[in-house]
Amino acid sequence: xxxxxxxxxxxxxxxxxxxxxxxxxxxxxxxxxxxxxxxxxxxxxxxxxxxxxxxxxxxxxxxxxxxxxxxxxxxxxxxxxxxxxxxxxxxxxxxxxxxxxxxxxxxxxxxxxxxxxxxxxxxxxxxxxxxxxxxxxxxxxxxxxxxxxxxxxxxxxxxxxxxxxxxxxxxxxxxxxxxxxxxxxxxxxxxxxxxxxxxxxxxxxxxxxxxxxxxxxxxxxxxxxxxxxxxxxxxxxxxxxxxxxxxxxxxxxxxxxxxxxxxxxxxxxxxxxxxxxxxxxxxxxxxxxxxxxxxxxxxxxxxxxxxxxxxxxxxxxxxxxxxxxxxxxxxxxxxxxxxxxxxxxxxxxxxxxxxxxxxxxxxxxxxxxxxxxxxxxxxxxxxxxxxxxxxxxxxxxxxxxxxxxxxxxxxxxxxxxxxxxxxxxxxxxxxxxxxxxxxxxxxxx
Numbered sequence: 001x002x003x004x005x006x007x008x009x010x011x012x013x014x015x016x017x018x019x020x021x022x023x024x025x026x027x028x029x030x031x032x033x034x035x036x037x038x039x040x041x042x043x044x045x046x047x048x049x050x051x052x053x054x055x056x057x058x059x060x061x062x063x064x065x066x067x068x069x070x071x072x073x074x075x076x077x078x079x080x081x082x083x084x085x086x087x088x089x090x091x092x093x094x095x096x097x098x099x100x101x102x103x104x105x106x107x108x109x110x111x112x113x114x115x116x117x118x119x120x121x122x123x124x125x126x127x128x129x130x131x132x133x134x135x136x137x138x139x140x141x142x143x144x145x146x147x148x149x150x151x152x153x154x155x156x157x158x159x160x161x162x163x164x165x166x167x168x169x170x171x172x173x174x175x176x177x178x179x180x181x182x183x184x185x186x187x188x189x190x191x192x193x194x195x196x197x198x199x200x201x202x203x204x205x206x207x208x209x210x211x212x213x214x215x216x217x218x219x220x221x222x223x224x225x226x227x228x229x230x231x232x233x234x235x236x237x238x239x240x241x242x243x244x245x246x247x248x249x250x251x252x253x254x255x256x257x258x259x260x261x262x263x264x265x266x267x268x269x270x271x272x273x274x275x276x277x278x279x280x281x282x283x284x285x286x287x288x289x290x291x292x293x294x295x296x297x298x299x300x301x302x303x304x305x306x307x308x309x310x311x312x313x314x315x316x317x318x319x320x321x322x323x324x325x326x327x328x329x330x331x332x333x334x335x336x337x338x339x340x341x342x343x344x345x346x347x348x349x350x351x352x353x354x355x356x357x358x359x360x361x362x363x364x365x366x367x368x369x370x371x372x373x374x375x376x377x378x379x380x381x382x383x384x385x386x387x388x389x390x391x392x393x394x395x396x397x398x399x400x401x402x403x404x405x406x407x408x409x410x411x412x413x414x415x416x417x418x419x420x421x422x423x424x425x426x427x428x429x430x431x432x433x434x435x436x437x438x439x440x441x442x443x444x445x
Contacts, residue, residue, distance in 0.1 A: 003033050003044065005076075006033050006044055006090065006092075007030065007031050007032070007033050007046075009071070009074045009076070009077065010031045010033065010046055010048055010067075010071065010088075011027065011028070011030070011031055012070075012074070013067050013070035013071045013074065014027050014028070014031075014048065014052070014067065014070075015027050016070045017066050017067055017070055022066045023052065023056050023058075023063065023066060024056060024057075025052050025055045025056045026055065028048070028051065028052075031046055031048045031051070032046065032047070033045065033046045033090070034046070035376055036087075036089050037087075038187070039083055039084060040083055040084075040087060040089050041081055041083065041089045041091075042079065042080075042081060042089040042090050042091035042092075043090060043091050043092045043365065043369055043372075044089075044090045044092075045083075045087050045088065045089045045090065046087070046088050046090070047086075047087055047088075048067070048088065049061070049063040049064035049067060049082075049086040049087070049088060050063075050085060050086050050087070053086065059086070060085050060086030061082065061085065061086045063086060064082045064086040064087070064088055065082060067088060068080045068082060068088065071088065071090065076092060076093055077090060077091070077092060077093060078091045078092055078093030078361055078362075078365060079091040079093075091362075091365060092365055092368075092369075093361055093365065099233075099234065099235065099239075099240070099364060100233050100234055100235040100239070102364060102367060102368055102425075103233040103234075103421050103422055103425045104233050106367065106425040106428050106429065107231075107233065107421065107424065107425060107428070110428060110432075111428065111431060111432040111435060112147075112432070113370065113371070113428060113429065113432060114147070114370040114371040114373070114374040114375075114429075114432065115147040115148065115371075115374065116147075116148050116149065116371060116374070116375055117148065117149040118148040118149065118150075118375045118378060118379060119145055119148040119149050119150030119378055119379070120148075120149030120150070121149065121150070122145075122149075122150040122151070123150070123151050123152075123153060124141070124145050124150055124151070124152045124153070124381075125152075125153050125155065125161075126138050126141065126152055126153070126154050126155070126161065126162045126381075127154075127155045127156070127157060127158070127159065127160050127161050127162065128154060128155075128156060128160060128162045128163070129156070129160050129163055130156060131163075131166045131167075132166070132167055132170070132171060132183065133164050133165070133166055133167050133183045133192060134162060134163055134164060134166075136179075136180055136183045136184060136438075137162065137164055137183070137184065137188070137383055138152070138154050138162060139438060140180075140184055140383040140436065140437050140438055141162075141378075141381055141383060142154070143435075143436045143438070144374065144377050144378045144383060144386070144436050145378045147374060147378065147436060148374070148375060148378040148379075150378065162381065164183075164188035164189075165186075165188065165189060165190060165191045165192070166191075167182070167183060167191075167192050167194050168191060168192075168194060169194045170194070171183060171192075171194045174194065174196075174198055174199060175199070177207070177439045177440050178198040178199055178207060179194075179198075180437060180438055180439050181198060181206075181207040181387065181437070181439060182194055182195075182198050184383045184384060184387050184437055185206065185207075185384060185387040185388070186384060187382075187384050188382070188384065201445070206387075206391045207439075209391060209394045209395065209398070210390045210391060210393075210394045210430055210434065211430075211434075211441060211442060211445060212394070212398075212445060213393075213394035213397050213398055213401065213426065213427075213430060214394075214426075214427050214430040214431055214434070214441045214442075215442060215443060215444060215445045216398075216401050216423075217397075217401065217423045217424060217426050217427030217430070218427060218443040218444075219443075220401065220404050220405060220420060220423050220424075221420065221423075221424060221427075223405055224404075224405060224412075224416075224420050227405065227406065227412055228412065229412040229416065229417055229420070230417065230420070231417055231420040231421035231423075231424050232414070232417040232418065232420075232421055233418060233421040233422075234414065234415070234417075234418030234421070239414060239415060239418040240355065240357075240360055240415065240418050240419055240422060354403060354415075355399075355400050355403045355419070359399060359400060360400060360422075362396045363393070363396040363397055363400055363422070363426070364422075365396075366389070366392050366393045366396050367393065367425060367426065367429055369389070370389065370393075370429050370433070373385055373386060373389040374386065374433075374436070383436075383437060386433050386436060386437060387433075387437060389433065390429075390430055390433045390434065393426065393429055393430060393433075394430065397423075397426045400419075400422070400423070401423055401426075403419060404416065404419040404420055404423050405420075
């Protein structure tokens with residue numbers, strides 16, 4: 001759906017609300033849809049509720065809530081979220097028939113997926129100060145603008161036309177990749193944080209989540225080859241979901257509670273281990289084992305605790321720490337890993353290895369939005385748009401990636417081949433985006 005088509009969809013939603021007596025206003029001739037601003041979300045946003053609030057004699061938030069169900073029912077709209085004083089943030093839903101075409105396009109274009117000609121023939125002159133952040137942003141824009149057919153010329157001197165808020169200290173001790181991320185991820189008007197948090201290999205670190213997701217896609221390809229199958233794009237969502245398959249074993253217990261004061265996370269928890277940080281197959285035993293600590297050989301050695309713990313030990317299985325199969329033992333063992341949102345669970349609590357269409361749609365929407373994000377980053381001179389988009393892709397992908405390989409005695413099927421193709425497309429987008437930012441995408445973490 002193009003912005004023009006979406007604008008018409010919003011107008012139809014207003015007209016339905018007026019026809020239904022929910023609003024007493026004159027339907028405007030046109031409404032504007034734009035990229036969501038700070039605090040927004042989704043693919044597009046519109047201020048039509050604020051525009052209609054005064055003539056409707058209602059608060060803008062109330063107008064937005066009236067329009068929201070009319071928009072969510074519209075074809076091609078996946079979700080609508082109201083933010084701020086009444087902005088409608090719209091997430092598009094890729095059509096089922098476009099799934100195969102999307103994955104094939106990404107596979108065919110590779111790292112060039114999302115590149116275009118929005119700036120073809122244009123020369124972008126950047127005059128930057130001698131500051132580390134300005135230099136890094138300008139360097140990233142050289143590649144981002146080139147990906148849209150333009151060319152950047154960097155100069156030093158007045159008048160300066162590119163001056164993001166400088167870093168409070170030298171980012172060099174973080175290393176080249178983490179330093180670049182620390183300077184590029186925040187919006188230009190935000191002061192970057194130069195802290196060791198960018199080096200921590202935990203889910204709270206956005207850079208780690210992006211690179212973790214990429215490394216996982218690479219490991220899934222390796223493990224699929226060991227199982228004797230390769231990627232083959234499906235044509236629709238049904239090809240991705242396939243039949244429900246349950247993994248045999250005892251009923252699962254609730255996931256371990258998060259530490260006090262920790263906010264719930266929308267993405268699965270990830271922790272580092274030696275070799276591959278891509279979701280080890282796990283055997284969980286006992287109720288008094290301590291959390292596993294990664295060792296240099298890829299196996300986990302329980303660490304002693306002063307008192308019994310409800311957190312079971314986790315032991316990686318196999319050469320590649322990427323097989324999502326999980327074996328749980330013990331009378332009341334805690335779940336070895338968080339269940340991805342949208343997976344199907346059998347009645348007895350056994351994990352089923354199938355993603356739901358609802359879980360896959362946000363990922364497809366994020367991948368389909370990649371060309372628009374790259375174009376906007378080039379036109380608006382905003383590498384931070386790409387960084388935040390990569391985080392959104394990774395967060396949408398991580399639950400899905402747990403379902404790619406066969407589980408237990410399950411044999412590889414067309415659904416697994418389609419899921420692997422989508423996983424590889426995720427890896428292509430993540431690697432391509434990181435490359436534009438000048439950051440490495442390692443196959444192994």
